[in-house]
Amino acid sequence: MSTSTEQPFTLAVPDADLDFLRKKLELVRLPDELDGAGWDYGVPLADIKRLVAYWKDGFDWRKAEAEINKLPMFTRDIEVEGFGTLNIHYVHQKSEVKNAIPLLFIHGWPGDVLEVRKILPLLTAKSADKPSFHVVALDLPGFGFSEASKKPGFAGRQYAEVVNNLMLSLGYNEYVYQGGDWGHPVGVHTVTHFGHKHVKAWHSNMPESRDPTLFSNPLLYLSRYTTLRFDKDAQKGLRGAAEFHQKGRGYAIEQCTKPQTLGYNLADSPVGLLAWIYEKLVDWSDKYPWTDDEVLEWISVYWFSKQGPAASIRIYYEMTGGGEHDVFEGAKRTTVPFGASYFPGDLFSLPKSCVRSSYSAMSWLIWSFLCANRWATILGKVVFQAVHDKGGHFAAFEAPETLAGDLFKMYGKGGPAHGVVPGKNGYD
Numbered sequence: 001m002s003t004s005t006e007q008p009f010t011l012a013v014p015d016a017d018l019d020f021l022r023k024k025l026e027l028v029r030l031p032d033e034l035d036g037a038g039w040d041y042g043v044p045l046a047d048i049k050r051l052v053a054y055w056k057d058g059f060d061w062r063k064a065e066a067e068i069n070k071l072p073m074f075t076r077d078i079e080v081e082g083f084g085t086l087n088i089h090y091v092h093q094k095s096e097v098k099n100a101i102p103l104l105f106i107h108g109w110p111g112d113v114l115e116v117r118k119i120l121p122l123l124t125a126k127s128a129d130k131p132s133f134h135v136v137a138l139d140l141p142g143f144g145f146s147e148a149s150k151k152p153g154f155a156g157r158q159y160a161e162v163v164n165n166l167m168l169s170l171g172y173n174e175y176v177y178q179g180g181d182w183g184h185p186v187g188v189h190t191v192t193h194f195g196h197k198h199v200k201a202w203h204s205n206m207p208e209s210r211d212p213t214l215f216s217n218p219l220l221y222l223s224r225y226t227t228l229r230f231d232k233d234a235q236k237g238l239r240g241a242a243e244f245h246q247k248g249r250g251y252a253i254e255q256c257t258k259p260q261t262l263g264y265n266l267a268d269s270p271v272g273l274l275a276w277i278y279e280k281l282v283d284w285s286d287k288y289p290w291t292d293d294e295v296l297e298w299i300s301v302y303w304f305s306k307q308g309p310a311a312s313i314r315i316y317y318e319m320t321g322g323g324e325h326d327v328f329e330g331a332k333r334t335t336v337p338f339g340a341s342y343f344p345g346d347l348f349s350l351p352k353s354c355v356r357s358s359y360s361a362m363s364w365l366i367w368s369f370l371c372a373n374r375w376a377t378i379l380g381k382v383v384f385q386a387v388h389d390k391g392g393h394f395a396a397f398e399a400p401e402t403l404a405g406d407l408f409k410m411y412g413k414g415g416p417a418h419g420v421v422p423g424k425n426g427y428d
Contacts, residue, residue: 006170009073009089009145011065013304018061021270021303025056028271043275043282051278052271055296064297068114075145076169080161083154088166089145089306090138091116095124097132101411101426102172104163105137108181108206109312110277111394112144112301113137119400123407130408131418131426136175138166140182142311144301155318156189156330164194174421177202178407180395182315184208185327195336200420203384203410205395205403206347207340244347248283251276255316256323263310266302273309274299286345286392337417339384339410341403345392383416384409 030052033045072093077085091113094100103123107115116137123133141162142148149158163186167175177199179187184204191199254262265272277299281290302309319327386406391399410417411426419425 006074006076009075011068011073011145013061013065017304022056024270025052028052028269030271039282043279047278048271048275051274051292051295054292055270055274055299059293059296059300061297061300064293064300068297071114071117071120076166078162078165078169080149080154080158080165083149083151083158086141086149086162087147088138088141088162089113090136090166091120092134092136092170093120093124094134095132096126097426097428099424099427100124100132100134101421101424102167102175103133103135103407104167104172104175104177105135105396106163106177106179106183106186107137107140107143108179108183109143109315110280110298110302111181112305113139114144114298114301115394115396117397119396119404122400122404126428128427129412131412133407133411133426134172136167136170136172138163140186140315142307142314143305145306148307148311148314153318154314155321156185156327157193159186159315159319160190160193163190164198167198174198174200174424176200176411176417176421178204180205181393182319185319185331188328188331191334191336192331195334199336201337201339201383201411201417203339203341203407205341205343206393207342248347251280252316253323255313256320257317259310259313259317262313263308266309266313270299270303273302277302281394284345284347284393285398286343286390288345288392288394288398335381337381337383337420339406339417340382340386341395341406342385342387343391343393343395343399343402344389345398346395347393 030045030048034041038044071091073089073091075087075089078088079085105116105119107113116135120135120137123135126132139146140159141154167173175198177187177190179202184206187202187204191202266276274295278295281295281298302312305312317323319329321329384406386409388399388402391402395403409415411420412418413425413427
């Protein structure tokens with residue numbers, strides 16, 4: 001499980017690395033831009049010029065570093081079968097509440113453990129009417145300050161082993177799980193391999209599953225051409241998914257198939273890294289008012305990461321077999337309680353008929369059955385769902401109160417997953 005004890009972690013980027021970054025920024029060669037291009041062709045030149053100038057001469061990394069170091073951070077060697085041990089970086093914030101619920105928080109790309117920062121005090125707070133959590137949030141292998149596997153084939157089962165073994169090493173034999181983006185498929189695999197015994201319930205802010213086929217779920221498959229045609233919310237969601245598939249998946253195709261080729265740009269050019277990730281921060285959030293300091297701290301963590309920014313994108317290749325299969329390969333049906341939150345600015349969304357219906361009670365019952373039946377093959381037993389009118393892909397960062405509120409409802413008194421962890425109900 002683990003071969004070393006927990007070690008406190010303090011982030012301290014060497015001065016030489018800061019000087020090297022500054023030299024790289026001084027030598028930048030930027031492309032030209034078509035008149036009036038805006039965001040249609042990608043990140044506008046004016047945005048990159050402003051951010052590069054500020055990164056070089058104004059952004060205070062040492063100030064950002066000091067704020068990051070206020071988090072309770074640690075590292076530990078975690079064993080993964082067939083891959084040896086990996087040194088994993090994580091945040092571990094315990095609540096004052098004796099019976100707090102152990103919760104594992106998993107980020108995605110282009111994120112890292114710092115996505116938990118805003119929601120952390122909300123989840124660990126002591127309250128008479130809300131459950132409290134002991135929160136563990138790690139940098140996935142290859143992200144942030146966690147070590148990456150040096151062998152190919154590190155996929156769903158291996159990520160599940162890392163996150164589960166970390167929780168066990170901290171004494172949390174039973175816990176709940178929350179994730180978005182890559183945190184969702186990693187959650188699917190974690191529940192597949194360690195559900196019921198260790199993972200007692202889980203929640204996703206980016207619920208997704210395999211598309212239904214005529215053979216896997218004929219009713220839901222045919223509904224696309226019948227009932228779904230008259231559901232305005234569902235049609236809007238499907239149009240958004242189609243637009244993302246047509247215009248927004250280029251990055252994923254490259255990262256799924258040729259991550260090493262792209263990695264040379266990300267590892268060598270801080271401006272290339274900035275443009276690659278900044279585009280996603282803007283496109284995938286729900287009009288979130290990013291400050292330049294927030295953006296540059298986010299990008300700097302990738303630039304100064306333990307293995308370099310190229311390591312983080314290999315998860316796309318490994319989890320899809322180089323684009324040969326979907327990210328749920330090897331996952332199995334479970335009945336672990338599952339909750340979902342929907343944010344309108346996310347990359348895509350399942351038809352909202354799966355969550356609520358503006359039609360008759362019978363329509364609601366039919367759709368609830370169809371969607372729960374579809375999801376049960378991958379996700380688990382659907383016990384909680386919430387639709388929000390604000391927020392995007394980076395829910396814990398953009399809308400921490402909203403996401404925390406959903407977890408309070410799911411695990412609080414009267415909630416559908418209250419008391420799933422024996423002896424840990426979140427209250428004194």
